[in-house]
Amino acid sequence: MENENKLIDDFKDLLKKKGMKFTEQRAIILQILFSIDGHLNAEEIHDVVKKDYPDSNIGIATVYRTLSFLEEANLITSISFGTEGKRYEGNTKKHHDHLICTKCGKIVEFMDSEIEKKQEQIAKKNGFEITSHNMQIFGICSDCK
Amino acid sequence: MENENKLIDDFKDLLKKKGMKFTEQRAIILQILFSIDGHLNAEEIHDVVKKDYPDSNIGIATVYRTLSFLEEANLITSISFGTEGKRYEGNTKKHHDHLICTKCGKIVEFMDSEIEKKQEQIAKKNGFEITSHNMQIFGICSDCK
DNA sequence: GTCAATGCAAATCGTTTGCATGAAC
DNA sequence: GTTCATGCAAACGATTTGCATTGAC
Numbered sequence: 001m002e003n004e005n006k007l008i009d010d011f012k013d014l015l016k017k018k019g020m021k022f023t024e025q026r027a028i029i030l031q032i033l034f035s036i037d038g039h040l041n042a043e044e045i046h047d048v049v050k051k052d053y054p055d056s057n058i059g060i061a062t063v064y065r066t067l068s069f070l071e072e073a074n075l076i077t078s079i080s081f082g083t084e085g086k087r088y089e090g091n092t093k094k095h096h097d098h099l100i101c102t103k104c105g106k107i108v109e110f111m112d113s114e115i116e117k118k119q120e121q122i123a124k125k126n127g128f129e130i131t132s133h134n135m136q137i138f139g140i141c142s143d144c145k
Numbered sequence: 146m147e148n149e150n151k152l153i154d155d156f157k158d159l160l161k162k163k164g165m166k167f168t169e170q171r172a173i174i175l176q177i178l179f180s181i182d183g184h185l186n187a188e189e190i191h192d193v194v195k196k197d198y199p200d201s202n203i204g205i206a207t208v209y210r211t212l213s214f215l216e217e218a219n220l221i222t223s224i225s226f227g228t229e230g231k232r233y234e235g236n237t238k239k240h241h242d243h244l245i246c247t248k249c250g251k252i253v254e255f256m257d258s259e260i261e262k263k264q265e266q267i268a269k270k271n272g273f274e275i276t277s278h279n280m281q282i283f284g285i286c287s288d289c290k
Numbered sequence: 291g292t293c294a295a296t297g298c299a300a301a302t303c304g305t306t307t308g309c310a311t312g313a314a315c
Numbered sequence: 316g317t318t319c320a321t322g323c324a325a326a327c328g329a330t331t332t333g334c335a336t337t338g339a340c
Contacts, residue, residue, distance in 0.1 A: 021294060021339050059297040064330060085329055099273055108271050118260050119282055126253045127287030128244055134283045137264055142272030166314050166319055204322040230304055
């Protein structure tokens with residue numbers, strides 16, 4: 001809960017710095033992303049809001065607007081594959097990459113420092129700056145084979 | 146042109162094997178993907194059709210249907226990032242990965258056999274079979290920095 | 291009191307589908 | 316002649332936008 005307060009306090013500071021207002025809706029969406037362990041899309045986040053905060057009545061448009069802002073502010077990260085829209089996760093954990101099953105959508109997180117290093121080298125060689133450091137490997141998981 | 150004929154001949158064989166018909170529309174779309182060096186989305190392919198084959202009048206639905214089939218048949222490969230839909234390229238070249246600028250959409254191709262090996266190991270360890278072998282690194286290119 | 295944020299509904303974008311017509315076999 | 320593919324337009328799902336109202340400051 002100390003962490004939670006810090007999260008909210010930092011968020012308030014950020015909003016103030018940007019001349020934006022701290023609202024209950026934004027706080028709720030941020031909380032959800034940092035308390036749920038998974039990769040949710042906008043609709044699923046909206047469902048969680050309706051379930052866990054039934055009195056708040058947040059519109060789906062607000063969810064989308066908030067997600068865009070949070071991603072831009074680097075508080076959350078998105079992944080996406082195929083036609084499926086974006087899925088988001090709070091930036092709590094260490095950086096990691098994703099192994100995604102294109103059949104069932106299962107997502108496995110992994111981290112390999114050697115690949116990371118190689119990626120950096122390749123990016124630098126091509127004049128790129130890896131901002132989001134986002135790699136995705138697509139395949140078929142054991143359940144779907 | 147010998148290659149081109151081989152491409153078309155192989156395509157005819159594949160269609161026959163699947164009980165599907167060889168049509169001018171399918172041939173045109175295949176040709177475009179194998180003659181243009183780049184990563185086009187469905188709309189852009191449709192534009193090329195209208196420009197380079199003005200008499201053919203191919204509907205956008207046919208473009209989508211053909212692209213889905215060609216991808217499934219492993220004749221073309223798709224990549225996608227962000228909200229942007231899929232972009233396709235003909236499977237002429239050796240396997241390679243993509244470095245994508247999330248600002249301007251510029252795509253740089255690269256290949257690193259060490260990363261490939263590592264990817265395989267990670268996938269295997271997690272019970273995944275890498276079908277499309279598709280990795281994308283997102284960042285900001287030098288022009289957009 | 292001012293200005294940004296919200297909820298709602300309408301609009302938009304990319305993609306898919308249903309169906310009658312036309313083309314491949 | 317049969318069956319599959321096509322073009323068209325309508326339908327669709329995810330996301331965005333316009334606008335009047337509400338709420339934060």
